[in-house]
Amino acid sequence: MPFRRQPRQTSHLWPSGGRHLWPSGETSPAQTHARGHLVYAASGVLTVHTERGTSIVPANRVAWTPAGFTHQHRAHGDTDMRIVFLAPSLARLIPDRPAVFLASGLAREVLLALTGPGNYDDTAPAYSRSARSRLLRVLVDELREAHEQALHLPEPRDDRLRAVARMLDENPAENATLAELGKAIGASARTLSRLFRDELGMTFYEWRTQLRIYHALVLLGDGHDTTQTAYACGWANPSSFIAAFSNVMGTTPGRYRAGARGSGLSAE
Numbered sequence: 001m002p003f004r005r006q007p008r009q010t011s012h013l014w015p016s017g018g019r020h021l022w023p024s025g026e027t028s029p030a031q032t033h034a035r036g037h038l039v040y041a042a043s044g045v046l047t048v049h050t051e052r053g054t055s056i057v058p059a060n061r062v063a064w065t066p067a068g069f070t071h072q073h074r075a076h077g078d079t080d081m082r083i084v085f086l087a088p089s090l091a092r093l094i095p096d097r098p099a100v101f102l103a104s105g106l107a108r109e110v111l112l113a114l115t116g117p118g119n120y121d122d123t124a125p126a127y128s129r130s131a132r133s134r135l136l137r138v139l140v141d142e143l144r145e146a147h148e149q150a151l152h153l154p155e156p157r158d159d160r161l162r163a164v165a166r167m168l169d170e171n172p173a174e175n176a177t178l179a180e181l182g183k184a185i186g187a188s189a190r191t192l193s194r195l196f197r198d199e200l201g202m203t204f205y206e207w208r209t210q211l212r213i214y215h216a217l218v219l220l221g222d223g224h225d226t227t228q229t230a231y232a233c234g235w236a237n238p239s240s241f242i243a244a245f246s247n248v249m250g251t252t253p254g255r256y257r258a259g260a261r262g263s264g265l266s267a268e
């Protein structure tokens with residue numbers, strides 16, 4: 001049955017996972033789990049905030065949050081969020097830091113199966129414990145083979161980087177150079193450039209592109225079109241936005257937007 005707009009949050013939770021149907025803008029409280037967990041947006045777009053930064057989880061991506069990380073989830077667009085907890089024996093096989101993975105077709109189907117009605121509806125068939133264990137191992141194997149996605153925006157620790165990040169997060173269309181931003185906060189471009197490399201592991205321009213892609217995914221998830229999104233996020237024209245977006249996401253904004261509305265909406 002297709003996923004339809006939800007007037008309010010609908011949740012199903014069980015020991016090994018959960019499913020939330022969230023309206024756009026819904027936000028979870030800050031929380032910490034004793035087990036690491038995977039979240040998947042069967043439709044819509046999720047953001048996952050931890051002390052390490054923010055992960056953007058569009059349709060067909062999977063976000064991993066290790067045990068012990070305080071985190072919050074937020075829905076952008078009406079979102080069908082799936083959660084799978086991993087035992088330590090499986091969690092140790094994937095990174096010990098927040099990460100985002102491309103969901104293969106098989107991983108997607110396993111995630112949907114592990115979070116389907118059999119877990120919370122007595123009239124639906126459920127998996128046995130041994131079958132669930134096998135599916136979880138298949139899922140972890142698929143993620144180990146998947147490429148990590150450049151969809152985790154690290155949180156700066158240095159006050160000067162935080163100031164730059166705050167300005168650009170509030171206005172991603174800002175096209176000031178690093179020298180101009182540095183002048184506004186009292187730091188040289190050379191110092192800021194070094195801090196971006198040493199602390200965040202990327203150049204300022206790589207970081208700004210990643211920030212803009214993050215904002216673009218949120219806007220597309222909220223229903224904005226390609227042209228609106230391009231200008232709102234600082235690209236000079238839609239063509240340059242499409243090229244940058246395709247380089248990161250492997251598809252155009254238009255195809256992504258259509259897929260986000262239609263992917264994973266099956267089922268259950």
